[in-house]
Amino acid sequence: xxxxxxxxxxxxxxxxxxxxxxxxxxxxxxxxxxxxxxxxxxxxxxxxxxxxxxxxxxxxxxxxxxxxxxxxxxxxxxxxxxxxxxxxxxxxxxxxxxxxxxxxxxxxxxxxxxxxxxxxxxxxxxxxxxxxxxxxxxxxxxxxxxxxxxxxxxxxxxxxxxxxxxxxxxxxxxxxxxxxxxxxxxxxxxxxxxxxxxxxxxxxxxxxxxxxxxxxxxxxxxxxxxxxxxxxxxxxxxxxxxxxxxxxxxxxxxxxxxxxxxxxxxxxxxxxxxxxxxxxxxxxxxxxxxxxxxxxxxxxxxxxxxxxxxxxxxxxxxxxxxxxxxxxxxxxxxxxxxxxxxxxxxxxxxxxxxxxxxxxxxxxxxxxxxxxxxxxxxxxxxxxxxxxxxxxxxxxxxxxxxxxxxxxxxxxxxxxxxxxxxxxxxxxxxxxxxxxxxxxxxxxxxxxxxxxxxxxxxxxxxxxxxxxxxxxxxxxxxxxxxxxxxxxxxxxxxxxxxxxxxxxxxxxxxxxxxxxxxxxxxxxxxxxxxxxxxxxxxxxxxxxxxxxxxxxxxxxxxxxxxxxxxxxxxxxxxxxxxxxxxxxxxxxxxxxxxxxxxxxxxxxx
Amino acid sequence: xxxxxxxxxxxxxxxxxxxxxxxxxxxxxxxxxxxxxxxxxxxxxxxxxxxxxxxxxxxxxxxxxxxxxxxxxxxxxxxxxxxxxxxxxxxxxxxxxxxxxxxxxxxxxxxxxxxxxxxxxxxxxxxxxx
Numbered sequence: 247x248x249x250x251x252x253x254x255x256x257x258x259x260x261x262x263x264x265x266x267x268x269x270x271x272x273x274x275x276x277x278x279x280x281x282x283x284x285x286x287x288x289x290x291x292x293x294x295x296x297x298x299x300x301x302x303x304x305x306x307x308x309x310x311x312x313x314x315x316x317x318x319x320x321x322x323x324x325x326x327x328x329x330x331x332x333x334x335x336x337x338x339x340x341x342x343x344x345x346x347x348x349x350x351x352x353x354x355x356x357x358x359x360x361x362x363x364x365x366x367x368x369x370x371x372x373x374x375x376x377x378x379x380x381x382x383x384x385x386x387x388x389x390x391x392x393x394x395x396x397x398x399x400x401x402x403x404x405x406x407x408x409x410x411x412x413x414x415x416x417x418x419x420x421x422x423x424x425x426x427x428x429x430x431x432x433x434x435x436x437x438x439x440x441x442x443x444x445x446x447x448x449x450x451x452x453x454x455x456x457x458x459x460x461x462x463x464x465x466x467x468x469x470x471x472x473x474x475x476x477x478x479x480x481x482x483x484x485x486x487x488x489x490x491x492x493x494x495x496x497x498x499x500x501x502x503x504x505x506x507x508x509x510x511x512x513x514x515x516x517x518x519x520x521x522x523x524x525x526x527x528x529x530x531x532x533x534x535x536x537x538x539x540x541x542x543x544x545x546x547x548x549x550x551x552x553x554x555x556x557x558x559x560x561x562x563x564x565x566x567x568x569x570x571x572x573x574x575x576x577x578x579x580x581x582x583x584x585x586x587x588x589x590x591x592x593x594x595x596x597x598x599x600x601x602x603x604x605x606x607x608x609x610x611x612x613x614x615x616x617x618x619x620x621x622x623x624x625x626x627x628x629x630x631x632x633x634x635x636x637x638x639x640x641x642x643x644x645x646x647x648x649x650x651x652x653x654x655x656x657x658x659x660x661x662x663x664x665x666x667x668x669x670x671x672x673x674x675x676x677x678x679x680x681x682x683x684x685x686x687x688x689x690x691x692x693x694x695x696x697x698x699x700x701x702x703x704x705x706x707x708x709x710x711x712x713x714x715x716x717x718x719x720x721x722x723x724x725x726x727x728x729x730x731x732x733x734x735x736x737x738x739x740x741x742x743x744x745x746x747x748x749x750x751x752x753x754x755x756x757x758x759x760x761x762x763x764x765x766x767x768x769x770x771x772x773x774x775x776x777x778x779x780x781x782x783x784x785x786x787x788x789x790x791x792x793x794x795x796x797x798x799x800x801x802x803x804x805x806x807x808x809x810x811x812x813x814x815x816x817x818x819x820x821x822x823x824x825x826x827x828x829x830x831x832x833x834x835x836x837x838x839x840x841x842x843x844x845x846x847x848x849x850x851x
Numbered sequence: 852x853x854x855x856x857x858x859x860x861x862x863x864x865x866x867x868x869x870x871x872x873x874x875x876x877x878x879x880x881x882x883x884x885x886x887x888x889x890x891x892x893x894x895x896x897x898x899x900x901x902x903x904x905x906x907x908x909x910x911x912x913x914x915x916x917x918x919x920x921x922x923x924x925x926x927x928x929x930x931x932x933x934x935x936x937x938x939x940x941x942x943x944x945x946x947x948x949x950x951x952x953x954x955x956x957x958x959x960x961x962x963x964x965x966x967x968x969x970x971x972x973x974x975x976x977x978x979x980x981x
Contacts, residue, residue: 316879318869345865352880391893425863426893451882451952459877463870466971474973528894530974532864537973539862543894550894 250457251313251758252276256289257355259370259377261441262303262362266377271356277761278846280771281313282347283735285357286328286339287778291850293359296785300330300433301416301440303363309407309446310357311347312738315535316454317758318462320469321740323348323535325429332418332433333590333644334665334792336783337687340431341735343533344424349405352450364442367414369397371404372448382444387411389583390423397447408445409435410585412632416440417642419590419667423582426552427533427541430587432666432688457760465757469747473538476746482540483530485519487556487742492518498702498714499806500672503564504618505596506661506798509672510806511564513619516571522554526575533740540742544575551579560670561592566599566624573621577628584632593667594641594648595627600659607652612637661796663690674799675808676701678712678720681821684793685724687779695727696734696741707748715808717817721824729772736775774845777829777837781851790835793822852925852981853905854886854959854966856898861976863888863896867968874967875960882952885959886968886977898976900968901948901959903927905980911958914943919956928960 248254249271258267279288286308294306307329314322325347331338350358354375369382385393394406406424413420413435420435421428429435438444456462473479481489494501495510503511515521523542531541531552541552554562554575562568562577581588595616601607602616609615613636616623630638640648645667649660661668666689673680682695692698700706700723701714707730709723733749734741749765756762763771780788795818802812826833830841842848871884881887889897903926912920912927919933920940936954943949949958959966969977 316869318866318873318879320866323864425890451880453876453878453880453883455878459873463873466870470971470973479973529859530862531894531896532862534865535869536862536864537866537971539864539974541862545894550892552893 248455249273249276250455250760251317252281253351253354253356253452253454255355256357256359257372257377258359258361260362261360261364261368261370261379261443264377264379278771279775280733280736281356282310282324282326282738283312283339283732284771284775285310286326287775289357289359290328290337291778291782293361294330296330296782297787298330300332300335300437303441304361305330305437305440307360307434307437307441308357309346309350309360311351312736314758315738316348316351317456318466318535319739319754319758320466320473321536321538321743322738323533324735324738324740325350326735327422327429327434329434329437330786331665331688332416332420332436333646334689336664336786336788337779338432338434339688340429340434341693342422342424342427342429343536343740344407344427345405345534346407346424346446346448347738348534349448349450351454352452353448354450354452360441360443362441367442367444369445369447370443371401372446374449385444386414390585391426391583393445394423397445401447401449404447404449406445406447408585409438410583410632412584412586413439414444415632415634415642417586417631417634418644418647419587421585421587423585425534426582428582428587430589431691435585456758458757462754462757465754470537472746473743478742478745479538482538482742485523486542487540488519488554488559491556491559492520495806497807498675499803499808500675500702501564502560502670502672504567505565505600505659506672506796507600508805509675509803509808513567513569514564516569517559517563517574522571526571536740538743546572546575549575549579551575551582553578557669558588558592561589562624565592565596567618568621568624569619570621573624577624580625580628580632584628586628586632589669590644590667591628591631593661594631594645595624597645597648597659597661598627598637598641601652601656604659606654606656606659658797661798663795664792666690671698672803672808674803674813675811676714677717677813677817677821678714678723680795680799680813680818681720681724681825684795684818684822685728685825687776687783693741694731695724696731696744697724697727699745700727706745715811717813717821719824720821721826721828724825725828728776729769732772732775733768736771770845774847777842777845778847778850780837781847784836790822794818852961852964852979853903854900854961854969855902855978855980856900857976857978858895858897860974861888861896861898862974863890866971867898867977870967870971874962882950883957885957887950899947900977901927902946903959903961907945910943910945911940911949914939926961927958929956929958931955
């Protein structure tokens with residue numbers, strides 16, 4: 247029977263042997279996990295022993311397009327990458343808006359599972375649904391952009407997801423690039439590098455069929471109107487995701503600055519898109535399938551990129567004290583070309599700047615002067631990190647491991663949760679997000695809960711009157727937001743549409759798959775997915791002690807409207823307990839049997 | 852009448868390809884769309900679509916040996932009863948706006964004057980020129 251909305255098969259490739267195995271997608275599995283994030287949660291648990299090292303050939307990379315990818319549902323072109331994390335050896339996932347998942351689906355597959363290790367640098371080609379491994383020795387050290395160009399020259403109309411030099415060098419926050427969009431976080435690029443996998447190239451030409459095409463068309467007409475008349479359409483369209491940068495500084499005082507020493511970046515004038523977009527952005531850039539683009543084609547002298555995104559304006563801007571937008575944009579482009587996550591890159595550079603300014607490391611020790619605000623030095627450091635040269639070799643390990651290697655009191659300056667450098671929300675003044683940083687299955691992350699908008703504005707979905715400066719009642723809030731967002735990642739819908747769609751997918755799902763899932767059914771699927779990721783982490787050795795917030799979060803924000811706010815160790819403990827309780831987990835964060843049974847995953851623990 | 856492409860506005864989202872194939876064939880497949888976006892570089896996205904004679908001399912019609920490329924009320928369309936997928940039109944089109952996929956030609960037919968791609972192009976990269 248045809249499964250509408252799906253390609254209908256799962257492909258497993260063993261890079262060691264070069265073989266591909268196709269399996270029919272089980273209908274029951276699809277209905278329990280939807281796709282994307284759900285398939286990742288299920289298959290990573292099934293195919294990877296959580297105890298192995300992330301760089302072991304037995305680690306797997308899973309590529310899974312959301313259920314709505316390729317179905318014309320607006321802003322639903324997202325594909326997720328999964329694997330053990332190069333940063334913390336636990337669960338990792340990273341979602342991107344390139345076409346790789348669309349191509350995979352059109353090639354006949356709803357998920358691609360890559361295991362093993364190629365005997366030399368290679369790229370995986372999927373054409374006519376068949377697998378071949380081809381030498382990528384000639385692409386060694388090439389940028390993501392050049393690699394994609396070269397493979398397209400040789401293979402024709404393929405979609406390419408590729409790593410740059412950083413992935414080859416096992417930089418622990420190396421990213422994967424497709425269509426100049428990145429699966430940035432947690433080092434999926436390094437895992438590809440560890441497998442000698444330079445790129446994945448897919449030619450997909452099959453039809454994607456939906457259950458009720460005419461209904462879908464009509465629904466999309468209605469949703470299109472809602473999309474383009476929503477205030478975010480104009481805001482994102484004009485200024486991109488950094489549109490609220492000024493507000494985050496002036497009205498909330500929660501824009502992390504100079505390695506989280508401050509929550510307001512006084513020198514922000516140029517990095518504010520209201521300044522740079524009219525000067526440097528020549529047009530909008532979108533993820534595939536998106537009618538509400540937030541990307542910008544940024545052009546300046548020798549700089550060309552799709553950016554600069556909000557998180558990067560923080561990471562390579564305020565977090566390093568860099569106020570010159572051309573420095574920030576060039577740093578962004580270098581990260582994209584070398585294949586490195588901008589958030590973690592800015593995290594480690596801000597960290598070493600902080601150490602230098604505080605005399606923890608000297609010029610002699612690290613081979614250069616590196617003060618906050620020095621854009622040229624930041625660019626030099628990006629080169630060193632990507633190529634693992636000098637101090638760059640240490641920073642390529644990520645903040646946590648780098649601090650351990652540097653020793654002295656460096657860990658005091660290391661801002662991370664479970665080894666992952668945090669995104670642009672000073673959680674000292676957004677306490678629900680402090681909890682979200684602790685509970686995200688991949689380490690400090692804003693996207694698994696997406697709760698920052700709720701916290702910063704006080705209301706979203708079923709929540710109202712939320713106080714960002716209070717640590718009370720955050721457990722249920724974050725747990726429910728995580729379940730909500732897991733549904734988005736399973737469907738492949740952009741989180742920037744969450745204020746428009748909410749969970750009103752019943753009719754759309756009926757049109758796509760023929761089954762009208764209601765909100766409560768979707769939330770159970772979301773909860774199932776969240777629990778499965780947590781189970782993986784527990785098996786990988788997770789304990790609640792790992793969730794600790796960085797020391798800096800326990801110190802008050804020094805100025806701005808959130809001045810004086812911080813998360814105490816007591817609050818940290820209370821919020822985590824509250825969350826475990828809301829999740830139906832015991833006091834140590836282990837899911838109770840009843841909960842697993844209720845979700846139908848007792849066999850996965 | 853034709854759909855005018857303005858590449859300086861194109862975000863590269865490819866929604867036009869998806870909606871074109873959905874409206875014409877009740878499925879999604881860019882290879883069965885009458886418009887294609889070429890992602891030329893990080894800052895260049897180029898829509899390719901037939902201008903129905905506005906920027907060409909109907910080379911596809913002249914090239915077709917099977918009388919499968921028709922023109923009616925200013926709209927050039929494929930007669931699928933006759934198309935053999937011989938690729939003559941694809942080769943002849945100076946705008947790279949006709950493609951052969953699985954032995955059939957695909958090109959813009961203007962959706963009877965109300966093109967879906969224009970309707971769903973949020974960036975005004977596709978506009979209907981009357």
